[in-house]
Amino acid sequence: MNNVRVRFAPSPTGDLHIGGVRTALFNYLFAKHLGGTFVLRIEDTDELRSTDASTQVIIDALKWLKLDWGEGPGNEPEKYAPYYQMKRKNLGIYQKYIDELLKKDLAYPCYCTPEEVEQMRKLAQLHKKPPKYDGHCSHLSLEQRQEWEKQGRKPVIRFRMPKDGKMILEDIIRGKVEFDNALLDDFVIAKANGVPTYNFACVIDDHLMDMTHIIRGDDHVSNTPRQLHLFKAFGWDFPKFAHTAMIMGSDGARLSKRHGHTSVLDYQKEGYLPEALLNYLALLGWSTTDSQQIFTMKELEEKFSLEGCGSSSSTFDPAKLIWLNGEKIRSKSIDEIYALFMDWLKYTNNEKIIDGWDKEILKKAMELEHDKIKLLSEIPNLVDFFFVKEVDYKEEAVQKVFLSDKSKDSAKIIINECDEKLENQDFSAAALEQFARNLAEQKGLKTGQVFHPIRVALSGRTQGPSLFHLMELLGKTETVRRIKTAKERFFK
């Protein structure tokens, strides 16, 4: 029971968002670091917006990220099950506590309509007061209640908030934060349809599930005093709180769709590696004093601490994420990258791209471009010219290397020479390099003037892998064939 228990508690109303991933990550790392338990709880009490599809998306995303939950969907110990709030609601778990509060007169039914409450708030704002429920139904007589019931009004249940004093939050990241009770209103703990609200269900579950620490986004700070009052009303110990700063978009506004990709799925589709995304997200709001940038998951688990978390919001920087992804890819073997690439093709339904490609050649081509790969999604474009039947000569390359006044003469000489001599050439990379260098010397040309036309003739582009390794991998037959095609097309 002394063990640390934390939870990630998303509401399934959409894809898993970047901000959500970071919250999940911090909870996961905190638990791992201390040998505690990381729990996944689904907060689906918003009946209008929650969907099973979105629950599945969240679960799949967490699996892809390898943020394994010790408890939650798929693994529900009897002591705490179930891990879906609507299932818990249907079991009567929350009603028991609502009744307890009602009985102690710490809560009361309120018959005001949403419209009436809205009016109260507007009125309060008009008087430059915080917009809050005015306690209209807080002291209804039995007769008044019966009258409303007779009219068919379904009440919500409100929590009776103390009218004075302060509630103090001791936050691990933020320190002491004080809230004036008088500013808080009697908030709703159960909706008219009997479903508990977030602030209520969250407290009940955090207590029942023995949560020791609540690590969540900054946007929940102002909910915390309400939740704290609930803990207090039940006589329960407070868990420890840590509110992490938010992640912003490049314009300083809260990260949203218009800043580009915000769903984890988008990053998966673009060919990011989970460990790169997680490493980057860890750096957003957390750091070590030695400013280490690149961490393995194991290192993160070892080094993570809430004390290392900053309290000011940070801006999401896609450029650094890409760099980190490149680093992670470079640190892997070709076999690993190849496997990852295959998974990615399958996931994105792009397997047809490599139809007819020789897998061994593909692997070797990837090896030639190893250091250049930043995203799995750019691999096809990096190596596809090895596999095409007809070379796609890029306009720009042809103009620059074959047709410009500056280079057309030397290009013609080189292509003709290659056409004549490559047939009898040893096709090892070293021998090919020797061949090309000799050619340059014989013709009085710079090496570049020799290498560039060959590259364009073979690949149709001005950039690519080391030329002689490219030729070696392409093989003599195909190389000679492509040289002849280029000669026919551009140097007739």
Place this chain on the structure above:
RNA sequence: GCCCCUAUCGUCUAGUGGUCUAGGACACAUGAUUUUCAAUCAUGCGACACGAGUUCAACUCUCGUUGGGGGCGCCA
């Protein structure tokens, strides 16, 4: 409008009163290397929001201003 949080290079950050002419990383620029593009290495550019205090001494503490963010639902 009310409440809460926050403020170091363009971005992520180190820094806990003197060691700061402020360190690292990304990005950017230049150079080296190379047949190209990358990768790599080297160098450079570049910040303590502002104003008052406290102190022998403030990026570090206090207060205020300004800026930014969040919350104020029968959403979570």
